[in-house]
Amino acid sequence: MSNDKWNEEKIETTLREMPTISDHRSKEDVLARLKKDPRVNEEPQPKKKRMKAKWQPILVAVAAILLLSILVPTFLNPSNQVSMDKAEPVDNADPAPASLEENSESTESSQDMATFSKALPTAPHYAVYPSDVAKQNSFHIGLATNQATVVPVTFLIPNELVESDLGTIQPDAVALYNMYAGKLDEESLGFTEYHPFNAVISSNEKQVWMKFAADHSYDMASATLEMLNQAVQDTFYGFDEVKFLREDGSPIVFDQIGEASKPIVLKGSKSQQAYYRFTQENGEELLSSNFGKSFKSPQEALLSMKKKPNDIYSSVVPEGVDFKVSEDKEVLHVEFSDVLDLDSMQVEEAMQLIEGILLTAASFDRQVQFDQIMQEQWQDFDFTQPLPKPIGANPKFLILK
Numbered sequence: 001m002s003n004d005k006w007n008e009e010k011i012e013t014t015l016r017e018m019p020t021i022s023d024h025r026s027k028e029d030v031l032a033r034l035k036k037d038p039r040v041n042e043e044p045q046p047k048k049k050r051m052k053a054k055w056q057p058i059l060v061a062v063a064a065i066l067l068l069s070i071l072v073p074t075f076l077n078p079s080n081q082v083s084m085d086k087a088e089p090v091d092n093a094d095p096a097p098a099s100l101e102e103n104s105e106s107t108e109s110s111q112d113m114a115t116f117s118k119a120l121p122t123a124p125h126y127a128v129y130p131s132d133v134a135k136q137n138s139f140h141i142g143l144a145t146n147q148a149t150v151v152p153v154t155f156l157i158p159n160e161l162v163e164s165d166l167g168t169i170q171p172d173a174v175a176l177y178n179m180y181a182g183k184l185d186e187e188s189l190g191f192t193e194y195h196p197f198n199a200v201i202s203s204n205e206k207q208v209w210m211k212f213a214a215d216h217s218y219d220m221a222s223a224t225l226e227m228l229n230q231a232v233q234d235t236f237y238g239f240d241e242v243k244f245l246r247e248d249g250s251p252i253v254f255d256q257i258g259e260a261s262k263p264i265v266l267k268g269s270k271s272q273q274a275y276y277r278f279t280q281e282n283g284e285e286l287l288s289s290n291f292g293k294s295f296k297s298p299q300e301a302l303l304s305m306k307k308k309p310n311d312i313y314s315s316v317v318p319e320g321v322d323f324k325v326s327e328d329k330e331v332l333h334v335e336f337s338d339v340l341d342l343d344s345m346q347v348e349e350a351m352q353l354i355e356g357i358l359l360t361a362a363s364f365d366r367q368v369q370f371d372q373i374m375q376e377q378w379q380d381f382d383f384t385q386p387l388p389k390p391i392g393a394n395p396k397f398l399i400l401k
Helices: 003-017 025-036 056-076 102-119 159-166 173-183 222-233 298-304 347-362
Strands: 138-144 150-158 199-204 207-212 239-243 272-280 283-295 324-330 331-340 367-372
Touching: 056 324, 138 159, 138 173, 138 222, 138 272, 150 159, 150 173, 150 222, 150 347, 159 173, 173 199, 222 283, 239 298, 272 347, 298 324, 298 347, 347 367
Parallel strands: 207 239, 331 367
Antiparallel strands: 138 150, 199 207, 272 283, 324 331
8 A cells, every 4th residue: 555545544534523513602692793803894995096197108109200390301301411410409499397287288299299290301302492592502413324314403502511612602613523423422322323524624704615635435325425415504504515535535436426626505504394203212302304305485394294295204193183374574473274273283293393393494594473373382382482593403412522
């Protein structure tokens, strides 16, 4: 017999031999005794609930909102891409109280959301205006894409940096190009490596001289020559002509066209072009002319914007939107057939429509007065009067190598 079996039998026998426990008190005696016991009669005290500190999550949220209000507009608003000092920190942010009533929490939360909404950046701009260069220089340049096209880009460079680099806050396009073109990180911007030109570039009054290296490849095909011409047109604003020369200063001979004996006229901001949407491989949308095609009149150029010109560019005029154009001295009147509600459109789509028209008109040295737009004020625009003429397209960060 195992020890376990023996122990079980012994335990069972011992339990049977234990005396029977009984209570001879009546129910009344038990009840009376319980009533006299202070441990039973003492009323239970409500447990004090420990107040949870609600201020910590709120303080974190407020701090996050303040941080976003500083950083988000700086990094996402292309019209302010280079001037980082436009973002001003908030110095007098009061901390949230330790405890808040539910109603006050709801009210302050709504106020915080309203403040956050106001701090969000406006729509991205696709054009540069005179007000943008009050304290900055506009560096115009034509950047090449992988589709053998050239897109005009305007870099806004703070005057302090330009003066430090060039000794003046009013350098010409040649000086800006020679200083910054070779430092651009074009690939980071979504373009192909094209600049600087394989040439020594100088100026003589209102004429640009480009002395090409003997090993240049700009005349490999007619397309490469077209890209060169377009890039030059989009780069040297403020000059009247450009001369293509050999290293010794004599007229250059291109395989495709022969000797370039005559200077090429630079159109600059008066290029008389229509603007369309160009989409890069990374999905970024820009405004550009159709391979530099020019038009005889601003009306012709504006009306041509309604149609997609080819597979490279698309129209900035949405389907179902129509307008007519009339001219009054230096102001073009663009009247939409139906009242246009800009708030019903994607903000980028609406901005491309407005600024595509403005850039096209500006290439003919004209302002635009819009008619039949529901909003009198929208983003940075006042549609009750003619809008300012852009001075460049596609503002960008100055990303250097």
